Amino acid sequence: MRRIFSWTPSKKSSAQATDARPPLSSGGVSAGPRTLSVDCGGTGMKSLVLDAAGVPVSTRMRVRTPYPCPPVVFADTIERLANGAGVGFDRVSVGMPGLVRHGVVRWTPHYVTESGPFSDVRSDLALLWQNLDVRGLLESRLGRPTRVVNDAELAGLSVISGRGYEVMLTLGTGLGFAHFSDGVVLPKIEVSAAPFRNGSTFDERLGHHARTARSTRAWSRDVHRALRRLYAVFYWDRAYLGGGGSKHLRVSVDEYVTLVGNRAGLLGGVRLWDDANSLGVIAPLPATDDSTTTG
Numbered sequence: 001m002r003r004i005f006s007w008t009p010s011k012k013s014s015a016q017a018t019d020a021r022p023p024l025s026s027g028g029v030s031a032g033p034r035t036l037s038v039d040c041g042g043t044g045m046k047s048l049v050l051d052a053a054g055v056p057v058s059t060r061m062r063v064r065t066p067y068p069c070p071p072v073v074f075a076d077t078i079e080r081l082a083n084g085a086g087v088g089f090d091r092v093s094v095g096m097p098g099l100v101r102h103g104v105v106r107w108t109p110h111y112v113t114e115s116g117p118f119s120d121v122r123s124d125l126a127l128l129w130q131n132l133d134v135r136g137l138l139e140s141r142l143g144r145p146t147r148v149v150n151d152a153e154l155a156g157l158s159v160i161s162g163r164g165y166e167v168m169l170t171l172g173t174g175l176g177f178a179h180f181s182d183g184v185v186l187p188k189i190e191v192s193a194a195p196f197r198n199g200s201t202f203d204e205r206l207g208h209h210a211r212t213a214r215s216t217r218a219w220s221r222d223v224h225r226a227l228r229r230l231y232a233v234f235y236w237d238r239a240y241l242g243g244g245g246s247k248h249l250r251v252s253v254d255e256y257v258t259l260v261g262n263r264a265g266l267l268g269g270v271r272l273w274d275d276a277n278s279l280g281v282i283a284p285l286p287a288t289d290d291s292t293t294t295g
Contacts, residue, residue: 037269103135
């Protein structure tokens with residue numbers, strides 16, 4: 001059952017939002033809509049406004065992810081990023097951790113915790129996030145059409161070639177995973193929660209906490225080992241590795257993946273609005289409709 005988190009802003013906060021956010025764009029550098037792209041992670045939330053060609057037209061902003069982070073606080077933080085963009089935008093693309101289908105959160109790993117990744121889960125937060133229509137929440141707050149997907153899916157859209165079976169992996173708070181067939185987003189698989197080594201999951205062995213708790217070289221060897229195992233399962237045509245953790249690697253992974261920049265998490269925001277690439281983002285066809293679509 002899908003839910004929209006209800007919240008009524010105070011008169012003061014509503015006025016601040018109206019005054020701070022520039023009006024809708026009028027085309028600007030590249031004719032067409034401008035997109036506010038937001039990459040929401042376990043430790044930080046980043047934003048950038050892109051023109052219709054995917055070229056940044058604002059400075060990149062970053063704030064720390066607040067905890068505890070119920071939906072209201074999550075929306076507050078994105079509104080703060082939107083108000084600070086300095087330029088107008090027409091639509092919003094959001095990538096966030098967890099399992100998101102049709103803009104509805106099925107499960108998210110970090111925002112349900114007391115103080116951030118790998119801290120205690122709070123049952124009240126888990127209840128607030130489960131089956132939350134986060135797209136509806138953000139559209140009502142920002143007043144712009146919005147699409148919300150997993151953060152690795154958003155990053156992958158910025159780098160994939162659109163040919164064959166491609167995989168996007170990200171190293172950040174944990175391990176992000178998204179996969180695509182001829183440029184179309186495939187249904188989400190939560191690889192990060194799968195067992196990896198010594199009773200630990202991929203998230204627990206490859207995330208930021210694991211790297212700082214051990215030597216970077218030992219962590220890098222685990223990344224290489226993970227890529228080898230994942231390739232044996234998915235046998236991709238091409239794979240890409242990004243996220244903030246990728247710059248810390250001390251071993252070569254070129255045999256399995258192409259390294260991409262950390263900004264990939266934001267630059268996929270424009271491509272998300274190409275419906276040929278967004279299977280699982282747009283509403284599914286009615287069950288009685290036997291028509292077919294091509295990507």
